[in-house]
Amino acid sequence: MKNALATAITENCRAALAEDIGTGDLTAQLLPAEQTATAQVTSREAAVLAGRPWFEACFRALDPTCTMTWLAADGEDIEPGMLLIEVSGNARALLTAERPALNFLQTLSAIATETRRFVDAVAGTQARILDTRKTLPGLRIASKYAVRMGGGDNQRIGLFDGILLKENHIAAAGGIGAALAAARRLATPDITLQIEVETLAELNEALDAGAKLILLDNFRADQLREAVNINAGRAQLEASGGIDIDTVRIIARTGVDRISIGALTKNIRAVDLSMRFI
Numbered sequence: 001m002k003n004a005l006a007t008a009i010t011e012n013c014r015a016a017l018a019e020d021i022g023t024g025d026l027t028a029q030l031l032p033a034e035q036t037a038t039a040q041v042t043s044r045e046a047a048v049l050a051g052r053p054w055f056e057a058c059f060r061a062l063d064p065t066c067t068m069t070w071l072a073a074d075g076e077d078i079e080p081g082m083l084l085i086e087v088s089g090n091a092r093a094l095l096t097a098e099r100p101a102l103n104f105l106q107t108l109s110a111i112a113t114e115t116r117r118f119v120d121a122v123a124g125t126q127a128r129i130l131d132t133r134k135t136l137p138g139l140r141i142a143s144k145y146a147v148r149m150g151g152g153d154n155q156r157i158g159l160f161d162g163i164l165l166k167e168n169h170i171a172a173a174g175g176i177g178a179a180l181a182a183a184r185r186l187a188t189p190d191i192t193l194q195i196e197v198e199t200l201a202e203l204n205e206a207l208d209a210g211a212k213l214i215l216l217d218n219f220r221a222d223q224l225r226e227a228v229n230i231n232a233g234r235a236q237l238e239a240s241g242g243i244d245i246d247t248v249r250i251i252a253r254t255g256v257d258r259i260s261i262g263a264l265t266k267n268i269r270a271v272d273l274s275m276r277f278i
Helices: 002-021 052-062 091-121 140-149 167-173 176-186 200-208 221-231 248-252
Strands: 036-043 067-070 083-090 128-130 162-165 192-197 213-217 236-240 258-260 273-277
Touching: 002 052, 002 091, 002 140, 036 091, 052 067, 052 083, 052 091, 083 091, 091 128, 091 140, 091 248, 091 273, 162 167, 162 176, 167 176, 167 192, 176 192, 176 200, 192 200, 200 213, 200 221, 213 221, 221 236, 221 248, 248 258
Parallel strands: 128 258, 162 192, 192 213, 213 236, 236 258
Antiparallel strands: 036 083, 036 273, 067 083
16 A cells, blocks of 8 residues: 555656646746745645645655645644645746645645544444545545545555445346355455445345445435344444435444445545745
8 A cells, every 4th residue: 555655646746747737837937947935835724634745746746855844744633824834946846836736735635624524423433434436536545545634444445455246246146145155256365345235135135145344325324223233243334325424423323333425535625725935
């Protein structure tokens, strides 16, 4: 995961800079090539900070000798008017990297902030808040990093490191028992194996087939409570589908182990940050 994170940071920033700069930053050429400057980034709203490695990579790609002094850490609460970082280096580089760097910091901070809301909402229960694969294309690893900074947990990164048997997989395999048996032949010890059920009858069938990780899709709160009783600790139960900030604590109090929320990474509004030369 560590190598994957480093690779993602490099590739994300390279792509963002290439997209923005193209054949060259025309406006930055108004400044002398050797001019230096210092800029500060401040927050205009309360949030949870996330995305420092991406922010730094954007500036260092254009000016490897630039200096950065952070006054807030990823995962830390920030407030309106708070100074987050001071950056000094080549003025052209600072201007050119500004927007891609801020885009990463604003977007990832938004994910961390939304995650923290859900994590705080279920505090005191046993339920953990998890993300999904509903991420912006190209930002899967970055988004999951931000979820961790907000106090949430990650599901599988992609289709390669976990198996989730959904209704179409089950139907094609010939039923819950057959699907689980086929999946066990594929799964290695480092691969998670989860099956989705839509009814209590299917839950019983999955438990009888030895499932250890079960996704309860669009169950009502009363159904989730009954599912927890039926399960009796035999498998980890995860609730998913239509859960929002108003209902997540109700869901958590049913006794499920995990709650997955697609909105953590797909329904976000960028945090308002500002960068100014001083």
